[in-house]
Amino acid sequence: MTPLLDVRGLTQHYRTQGGGTLRALEYASFMLAHGEVLGIVGESGCGKSTLGRAVLRLVEPTAGQVLFEGEDILRLPRAALRRRRRDMQIVFQDPFGALNPRHRVATLIGEPLTIHGLPGVAERVAELLDLVGLPPDSGRRYAHEFSGGQRQRIAIARALALSPKLLVADEPVSALDVSIQSQIINLIAELKRRMGLAMLFISHDLSVVRHVSQRIAVMYLGRIVEIGPAAAVFEHPAHPYTQALLSAVPQPPGVARRERIILEGDLPDPTDPPPGCAFHGRCRHAMPRCAVERPALVARRSAGGVREAACHLYEEA
Amino acid sequence: MSTPILQVEGLTLTAGGAALVEDVSFAVAPGEMLALVGESGCGKSVTALAVMRLLAPAIRHAAGTIRFDGADLGALDGEAMRRLRGSRIGMIFQEPMTSLNPVFTIGEQIAEVLRLHRGLSPAAALSRAAELLDLVGLPTPRRQLPRYPHQMSGGQRQRVMIAIALACEPRLLIADEPTTALDVTVQAQILALIDRLRRQLDMACLLITHDLGVVAEFCDRAAVMYAGRIVETGPAEAVFVAPRHRYTHALVRTMPARNPPGELLPAIPGQVPPPGARGIGCAFAPRCDAPLPDCAVRPELAGAPHPAACWNPAE
Numbered sequence: 001m002t003p004l005l006d007v008r009g010l011t012q013h014y015r016t017q018g019g020g021t022l023r024a025l026e027y028a029s030f031m032l033a034h035g036e037v038l039g040i041v042g043e044s045g046c047g048k049s050t051l052g053r054a055v056l057r058l059v060e061p062t063a064g065q066v067l068f069e070g071e072d073i074l075r076l077p078r079a080a081l082r083r084r085r086r087d088m089q090i091v092f093q094d095p096f097g098a099l100n101p102r103h104r105v106a107t108l109i110g111e112p113l114t115i116h117g118l119p120g121v122a123e124r125v126a127e128l129l130d131l132v133g134l135p136p137d138s139g140r141r142y143a144h145e146f147s148g149g150q151r152q153r154i155a156i157a158r159a160l161a162l163s164p165k166l167l168v169a170d171e172p173v174s175a176l177d178v179s180i181q182s183q184i185i186n187l188i189a190e191l192k193r194r195m196g197l198a199m200l201f202i203s204h205d206l207s208v209v210r211h212v213s214q215r216i217a218v219m220y221l222g223r224i225v226e227i228g229p230a231a232a233v234f235e236h237p238a239h240p241y242t243q244a245l246l247s248a249v250p251q252p253p254g255v256a257r258r259e260r261i262i263l264e265g266d267l268p269d270p271t272d273p274p275p276g277c278a279f280h281g282r283c284r285h286a287m288p289r290c291a292v293e294r295p296a297l298v299a300r301r302s303a304g305g306v307r308e309a310a311c312h313l314y315e316e317a
Numbered sequence: 318m319s320t321p322i323l324q325v326e327g328l329t330l331t332a333g334g335a336a337l338v339e340d341v342s343f344a345v346a347p348g349e350m351l352a353l354v355g356e357s358g359c360g361k362s363v364t365a366l367a368v369m370r371l372l373a374p375a376i377r378h379a380a381g382t383i384r385f386d387g388a389d390l391g392a393l394d395g396e397a398m399r400r401l402r403g404s405r406i407g408m409i410f411q412e413p414m415t416s417l418n419p420v421f422t423i424g425e426q427i428a429e430v431l432r433l434h435r436g437l438s439p440a441a442a443l444s445r446a447a448e449l450l451d452l453v454g455l456p457t458p459r460r461q462l463p464r465y466p467h468q469m470s471g472g473q474r475q476r477v478m479i480a481i482a483l484a485c486e487p488r489l490l491i492a493d494e495p496t497t498a499l500d501v502t503v504q505a506q507i508l509a510l511i512d513r514l515r516r517q518l519d520m521a522c523l524l525i526t527h528d529l530g531v532v533a534e535f536c537d538r539a540a541v542m543y544a545g546r547i548v549e550t551g552p553a554e555a556v557f558v559a560p561r562h563r564y565t566h567a568l569v570r571t572m573p574a575r576n577p578p579g580e581l582l583p584a585i586p587g588q589v590p591p592p593g594a595r596g597i598g599c600a601f602a603p604r605c606d607a608p609l610p611d612c613a614v615r616p617e618l619a620g621a622p623h624p625a626a627c628w629n630p631a632e
Contacts (some may be wrong), residue, residue, distance in 0.1 A: 043500035044471075147588050177356035178527065179585040179604075182571040186581050204501065207574035211582070230578065248505035250530030252572050253557035257534075262509060263502045265456075266470045 002070050004165060004198050005032035005055070010064035012047075012054050020271040024050040026222040027064070029297075034165065035196040039213030039230065041206055041245070045270060046219040048202045052168040055200065056088050057081065068166070086116060089159040093171035095151035099143040105129075105154055106139030112161040128157040132187060149180035153187065160191065170202045185212060206249050210234050218242045221270055221278040224297065228307020236302055238309040240283045277312070285313055319346045322488050322521045323368065328381035330360070330367055335593030337363050337376065338545045347488065350515055350522040352532040352553065355542035358589055361525045364542075365491050368523070369408060370398050386488060404434040407482030411494040413474035417466040423450075423477045424462030430484040449480040454510055472503035479510065486518060493525040508535050529569065533557050541565050544590055544600035551623025561625035564601045599628070607631075 012025040025047040032038050040048045054061045057073050066073040068084065076084060089112075092098045099108055109128055110121040118124075129138055132153040143151055152172060159167060169188065173181040189212060191197060203209050209216060210230055217227040218239065226239040237243045244261040251257050263282050268274050274281055280290035290312055297308040298315055321344035330338040338360040345351045353361040366372050368383055370390060383390045385406065390398065402408070410416050418426060427449060428442035437445060443462060450458035453476040466474055475495060482490060492511060496504035512535050515522045524536060532539050532553050540550040541562065549562040560566040567585045569575065576582055587604045590596070599605070602612035611628040618626040 043502065149588065177589070178529070178568060179356060179571060180588070182573075182582040182584040183586075185573065186584055189579070189581065206501070207572070211573035211576065211578050245502060248502045249574075250505075250508070250528065250534040252530045252569065252574055253533040253554060254569075255574050260505060262506055266472060266503075 001033075003031040004034045004036075004069060006065075006067040006070075007031070007055060008065040008067070010051070010054050010066060011062045012050050012059060013062045016271055018271075022271050023222050023273060024270065025054060025061075028054075028224050030217060030224065030227055032166070032198050032200070035192070035198055036215065037192065037199040037201055037213045039209035039216040040200060040202045040219060041204065041209050041216060042219035043204060043245075043267065045221075045267060047222040048219050049170055050222075051219070052090065052170050052200055052202050056085075056090060056168055058090070086112075086162040087164050088166040088168070089162070089164040090168040090170060091152070091155050091159050091172045093174050095148060095155045095175070096143075098155050099151060101142065101144055103142075104139065105134075105141055105143060105146075108143065108154060109139070109158045109161060112158060116162065118162075124161065128161060131160065131191070132157040147180075148176055149183055152176065152184050156184075156187065156191070160195070160197075163195065164197070166198050166200070168200045168202070171204070172201075173208060174203065174205060181208070188212065206234075206246060218245065221268060221273055223278065223310065225279070225311070226307065226309045227297070228309075229305040232302065232304030232307045236304055238300065238302065238307060238314060239279075239311050240285050240313070241279045242309075244282075277310070287312060321346050322386055323523065324382075324384040325364075325368065326382045326384075328364065328367060328383065329379045330363055330372070330376055331379045332376045332592070336379075336545055336595075337592050338367070341381070341542075341545075341547055343540050343547065343550065345489065345521040345523055347521050348515060348519045349538070350512070350524055350536045352524045352526055352536040352539040353542060354526055354529065354532050354539055356527055356589060358544075358591065359542040360545040361542050362493055365493050365523065365525050368491060369402055369406060371402075400434070403430055403482075404485040405488050407485075407487035407490045409475070409478045409482050409490070409492045409495045411497050413471065413478045413498075414466060416478055417474060419466055422463050422465055423469070427477070427481050427484055430481055434485045445484070446480070449484055450477070452483070452514070453477075453480045454506070455480075470503075471499050472506060475499060475503075475507050476510070479507070479514070483514065483518070483520075487520060489521045489523065490515065491523045491525070494527070495524075496531070497527075504531075511535075529557060529572065530574075541568075544595045545592065546600070546626065547618060548601070548627070549623070549625040550618070555623055559622075561620065561623065561630040562601075562627040563605045563607055563629065563631060564627075565625075566631040567604075567606065599626070 008029050010028040014022040016022050042048045053059045055066050106125050110125045113121045134153050173184050201212050213230045216230045216233045217224045220241050226242045244263050247258040247261045265282050276291045277295055280286045295310045295312045297310045299308050300314050324344045326342050328341040355361050424446050427446035431437045431442040447458040450461050455461050455476050496507050536553040539553040539556045540547045543564050549565050570583045598613040602608045607629050609629050616626045616628050618624045
């Protein structure tokens with residue numbers, strides 16, 4: 001069966017003011033099945049948000065292919081792209097910035113339907129309010145009258161208005177308090193179940209990603225360094241960066257702690273990435289070869305299933 | 318517990334007639350790390366600002382005393398308080414970029430504190446600044462001195478903020494969400510650093526945070542705040558392993574890491590009530606999964622093995 005999404009060698013470079021090249025995303029390849037949630041984790045500047053935007057062609061990628069049901073989004077002419085956009089939507093971290101303060105909630109949620117010239121806007125808005133758990137009279141109010149959690153419900157309702165097949169959720173719960181965060185995570189899980197929605201779930205919060213994703217991709221300095229089933233990546237991380245990242249999360253009481261691996265130094269400059277493996281300068285397993293030769297993502301069978309990791313430790317010498 | 322260096326008693330803060338913080342009491346001993354933990358709007362940050370006497374003009378210190386090393390901070394004049402801040406009480410905030418001056422080098426900014434509070438000569442201050450950068454784990458400290466804040470990463474800037482806060486060897490460090498803006502691997506570095514320094518310098522530490530994982534791992538004691546009040550307090554481990562207040566209990570249970578992947582999280586319904594709409598009973602009762610008729614009356618912070626303000630504490 002054709003996957004919903006087949007991303008091949010997706011690359012996004014930006015020119016910097018000094019005439020250099022910022023390699024925000026380098027050769028990302030992965031597949032996403034219908035109804036599947038792929039979590040994308042990594043720290044600031046690792047390229048996870050760029051990946052989400054590049055897949056939707058909200059930026060114009062430098063190279064690569066994004067096959068959506070077999071059709072390359074990056075090669076579509078404007079009009080065809082616009083029709084395709086019904087199938088792919090995005091929810092951002094900041095529900096304050098994403099909602100126009102001058103429009104009523106009904107207008108905000110109904111806008112995608114209006115833009116695409118679809119009938120029955122009022123009925124659909126009422127349906128969507130109910131779907132995301134907002135009171136029926138919310139449509140007459142303005143976004144600023146709602147709390148952060150409720151605003152995120154509004155943003156989700158709008159993203160779902162056209163019944164998309166793919167939702168890119170970029171840090172959707174990061175701005176919310178713990179008690180509100182759980183409400184929104186439950187809502188997202190419920191919608192996924194009811195609508196068969198596939199998702200790219202981008203977050204720096206590893207425990208949230210673990211909770212919602214079937215598979216997880218770990219990014220470092222613009223590249224996917226490990227990708228595989230969520231349980232395999234979390235319980236048996238292969239890449240030394242994944243190991244360090246997971247070990248750094250302070251665990252709530254009652255959850256077993258990992259032996260902490262404190263990373264020395266800072267993230268390298270993405271306009272001047274180190275040669276070889278970008279992580280080698282901070283890696284406790286670094287070998288001479290890591291400084292000169294970039295490791296490829298290699299499939300590897302281990303506890304929890306097959307996953308790919310880009311590390312010389314796992315290559316045949 | 319040894320004599321506390323900071324003792325807050327019955328602190329009440331109001332704004333426009335509504336109480337932001339009500340009847341808050343806690344103490345921190347030398348070398349101890351106490352967490353004030355809670356969600357947005359619970360009053361934890363404004364409590365820390367009150368301790369430093371840095372409240373916004375619209376906020377009134379309506380009741381309660383704050384004693385630092387035996388002295389009533391409320392009785393100090395502005396000049397005495399200024400001498401205390403930055404010398405005997407150090408502070409670090411969430412966003413190091415906005416706390417550092419972009420037009421001065423970090424060497425100048427650390428040296429300023431030492432010249433102001435310690436009267437060191439410019440040369441002596443710079444040399445001490447390099448020592449401090451070494452203490453907070455910045456490599457090649459001498460070469461860091463001429464750098465500007467924008468030339469550093471977020472983690473490096475937060476290390477500089479800690480160096481400034483520690484410049485005069487404070488007795489108390491107030492850290493308001495010091496790692497919230499940082500990545501998780503950097504967060505681990507900074508928390509390990511604060512933890513090492515408070516032991517090394519026998520410094521009391523008041524950590525303001527919303528992150529229960531951070532509290533459980535780094536703090537000795539925790540005070541959980543909800544809607545302007547401390548609702549539970551005790552050893553950090555006990556508060557989160559065996560929470561008594563229904564709010565703490567629900568908060569711990571709802572964390573994704575505590576639940577099997579993919580399953581519905583036991584969410585807490587509703588929202589935190591804003592100041593002025595917190596009622597006369599337990600402010601958490603409308604969201605509580607085990608309320609009693611008694612909850613219409615405000616419960617006292619009491620009970621064993623550690624105090625909680627709850628009529629129906631969790632077992």
